[in-house]
Amino acid sequence: MDENIIKIDSVRFYWSKKSRFKIFVPNFEINKGEKVLLLGESGSGKTTLLSLICGFLNPLSGSISINGSTINKLSSKTKDEHRADNIGIIFQQFNLLPYANVIDNIVLPLYFSKVRSANVTNQRESALNLCKQLRLPDDIDQYKASSLSVGQQQRVAVARALIGNPSLVIADEPTSSLDTDAQQIFLDLMFEQISNNKSTLLMVSHDRSLAKRFDRLIDINEVLTRED
Amino acid sequence: MLLKLSLSSLYARLVTVGMTVIAISFSLMLYMSVEKLRTSAYTSFTDTISQTDLIIGARASSVQLMLYSVFRIGNATNNITWESYLDVVNKEEVDWAVPISLGDSHKGFRVMGTNKDFFARYKYRGGQSINIDKGYLFEDLYDVVLGAGVAEKLGYDIDTPLIVAHGLQSFSEHDDQPFRVSGILEKTGTPVDNTVIVSLAAIEAIHVDWSTGAKIPGQETPIEEIRKMDLTPKNITAALIGVKSKLTIFNLQRWINEYPEEAMTAILPGAALQELWRVVGVVENLLLGISIVVIFTTLIGMTAIMFSSLSERRREMAIWRAMGASPRTVVGLLMLEAIFISVLSILLSVILLFFSLSILQPWIDYNYGILVNVEMLSLRDMYVFMTFIFASILVSLLPAIRAYWFSINDGMTIKI
Numbered sequence: 001m002d003e004n005i006i007k008i009d010s011v012r013f014y015w016s017k018k019s020r021f022k023i024f025v026p027n028f029e030i031n032k033g034e035k036v037l038l039l040g041e042s043g044s045g046k047t048t049l050l051s052l053i054c055g056f057l058n059p060l061s062g063s064i065s066i067n068g069s070t071i072n073k074l075s076s077k078t079k080d081e082h083r084a085d086n087i088g089i090i091f092q093q094f095n096l097l098p099y100a101n102v103i104d105n106i107v108l109p110l111y112f113s114k115v116r117s118a119n120v121t122n123q124r125e126s127a128l129n130l131c132k133q134l135r136l137p138d139d140i141d142q143y144k145a146s147s148l149s150v151g152q153q154q155r156v157a158v159a160r161a162l163i164g165n166p167s168l169v170i171a172d173e174p175t176s177s178l179d180t181d182a183q184q185i186f187l188d189l190m191f192e193q194i195s196n197n198k199s200t201l202l203m204v205s206h207d208r209s210l211a212k213r214f215d216r217l218i219d220i221n222e223v224l225t226r227e228d
Numbered sequence: 229m230l231l232k233l234s235l236s237s238l239y240a241r242l243v244t245v246g247m248t249v250i251a252i253s254f255s256l257m258l259y260m261s262v263e264k265l266r267t268s269a270y271t272s273f274t275d276t277i278s279q280t281d282l283i284i285g286a287r288a289s290s291v292q293l294m295l296y297s298v299f300r301i302g303n304a305t306n307n308i309t310w311e312s313y314l315d316v317v318n319k320e321e322v323d324w325a326v327p328i329s330l331g332d333s334h335k336g337f338r339v340m341g342t343n344k345d346f347f348a349r350y351k352y353r354g355g356q357s358i359n360i361d362k363g364y365l366f367e368d369l370y371d372v373v374l375g376a377g378v379a380e381k382l383g384y385d386i387d388t389p390l391i392v393a394h395g396l397q398s399f400s401e402h403d404d405q406p407f408r409v410s411g412i413l414e415k416t417g418t419p420v421d422n423t424v425i426v427s428l429a430a431i432e433a434i435h436v437d438w439s440t441g442a443k444i445p446g447q448e449t450p451i452e453e454i455r456k457m458d459l460t461p462k463n464i465t466a467a468l469i470g471v472k473s474k475l476t477i478f479n480l481q482r483w484i485n486e487y488p489e490e491a492m493t494a495i496l497p498g499a500a501l502q503e504l505w506r507v508v509g510v511v512e513n514l515l516l517g518i519s520i521v522v523i524f525t526t527l528i529g530m531t532a533i534m535f536s537s538l539s540e541r542r543r544e545m546a547i548w549r550a551m552g553a554s555p556r557t558v559v560g561l562l563m564l565e566a567i568f569i570s571v572l573s574i575l576l577s578v579i580l581l582f583f584s585l586s587i588l589q590p591w592i593d594y595n596y597g598i599l600v601n602v603e604m605l606s607l608r609d610m611y612v613f614m615t616f617i618f619a620s621i622l623v624s625l626l627p628a629i630r631a632y633w634f635s636i637n638d639g640m641t642i643k644i
Binding site: 054056076077080081083084085089091094095096097098099100104108109111112113146160 | 229230232233236237239240543544546547549550551552553554555636638
């Protein structure tokens, strides 16, 4: 059981009874340390699945277990804590608080997670260290998040997702706002860091060409069925 | 950390937040200055006369008697005879009495005939006496003493000659008997400032050749002759009375009101001032009401601004949630913002208030005779501030609840 970082069993979800958008996930498992690419077009239910895994949404039935705890049984407060402790999230874009400086953005999850902040002795130093390894400028701590390029912002988001070594990193189309060259550089750096951290990666994309970097490729349609 | 980020978030929206703060602080300042003016006007008003136990005059309402005898507004309905006045003065309860004779004017300023006791007995602002600033009180029959406001506005100094006009807006002047300024009083902030004071005998003297409000044609008594005449007044307008024992005030008042030989009224200045204030105070209450409405309007404005910034901040809230912040924390951040905006507005409004008051104070004092006290904030102000902060928390609940729903429903979706 401990082998699975994500284990979803017979999960059913819809917004409301009238909603045309109803999904059913019979069984979905990801092992610890795996790097998984989840393929799917927009509107296929990817984001809903990620929201369920992160605990933003509650399934109507079934169970979702993340790193050993069944999150749909937790109170919303513990669920938020659980998310802070276990999951680093990278969004498609607009990852950072534009008004805060880069370092504050990176160390923000540590504020909400005791577990992750216990893994970090010097917050500023390890944030700077991550920045360095992600090839961000040396004087990155002088920047406001809003003054960075999109590519740099996404790399800062990686640093934020990885600080304090969460066991799972979830990335929702992190490269879609980057051009091809920047995509490759970004993915190289992200993979390097995730391997260093021995984290599990679940990345969502519609770009099949990225598959070669991953341990496993899953089509969203194999994971969930739509019940219209 | 949260506080720091919340502050930098506000700082990033400096223009919007700044305008909100300015709007709120102006409305708060409006409220506070109305409140300050109101209390200052009230104290100035009720401090106009003190330590006088009774004011007597011809039968009239207490407000009317107060208005013409102390504030020199309006006219006396009638005079009281000198004999009646002496009857009152000779009552054993009476400690002192100052007769007042009104009716003439000089360039729009009221001329008041009285005796030197007036300067010793008339007290204002809790027992302050009138002091002479320049010159001396009237020695000669044709000496006048000017209130500070009269001297200042007319540019008069010691020895300036002046002519008293008969009545208040009349073209007939007592030009045959010119006066000269013998003294100028210090500023008091009371109607005394705008009064030309002469002796009772002088009032009598300028009316020697007059009968029932008009000059008797062809009759002109030389000044030398007038000086030799007995100038004891036949009538006076009103009188200020002090009693020996406060316990006898009501008895004396009743005695005067029931005086059989002439219809007289005796009023308690304090009670009459209160009654008068109830009439005047309506305007102030109206102003106060308006400024409270203004505060509410700006609070609603603040809520509107928070609402409109919500959509752009929806992304930001998704980030907070992804980091592990609970929906409550997100709501807390919004409320913190509202509290910060209101505290900042309060500080700014206090600065604005003291700044504008210290600039406007001399002007208000000069033009309206109201001394606005630029002092520390009262407990009542603090209470108002606390209420305001509480109200701003309350109104910020609306956008905060909306944000709560956003942050629950948005999940991983970042709205663009």
